Amino acid sequence: MIRSFLVHLIPLLLPFVVYAIYLYYVRRAGGEKTWAGKTVAILTLIGLILMSFSFIALWAFTERTAEGQYIPPRYENGRIIDSEVIPTPDKK
Numbered sequence: 001m002i003r004s005f006l007v008h009l010i011p012l013l014l015p016f017v018v019y020a021i022y023l024y025y026v027r028r029a030g031g032e033k034t035w036a037g038k039t040v041a042i043l044t045l046i047g048l049i050l051m052s053f054s055f056i057a058l059w060a061f062t063e064r065t066a067e068g069q070y071i072p073p074r075y076e077n078g079r080i081i082d083s084e085v086i087p088t089p090d091k092k
Contacts, residue, residue, distance in 0.1 A: 007058065011050035015043040 019039070026033050068085040075081070 004058075008051050008054050011054045012047040014050060015046040019043055 023033055023035070068087045071084050071086060073080060073083045
């Protein structure tokens with residue numbers, strides 16, 4: 001769950017991190033750039049676009065099965081057993 005959350009959160013926050021690093025070096029060189037409203041809006045838009053790409057990539061590369069019985073993750077004998085889909089037998 002945490003991994004899937006981070007897969008979408010990192011692309012959203014990446015533009016802000018890159019801009020913060022840029023501001024750090026600009027101020028160190030004597031510049032006076034700051035976090036302006038327009039800049040934050042543009043960074044948010046870029047982050048949302050990157051996050052939408054992560055949703056599309058997850059959708060495109062996730063294995064999907066059409067039929068079967070879904071077994072959710074469970075806790076057995078001190079271990080977490082992953083979820084699985086058991087295919088339904090063919091009825092002919």
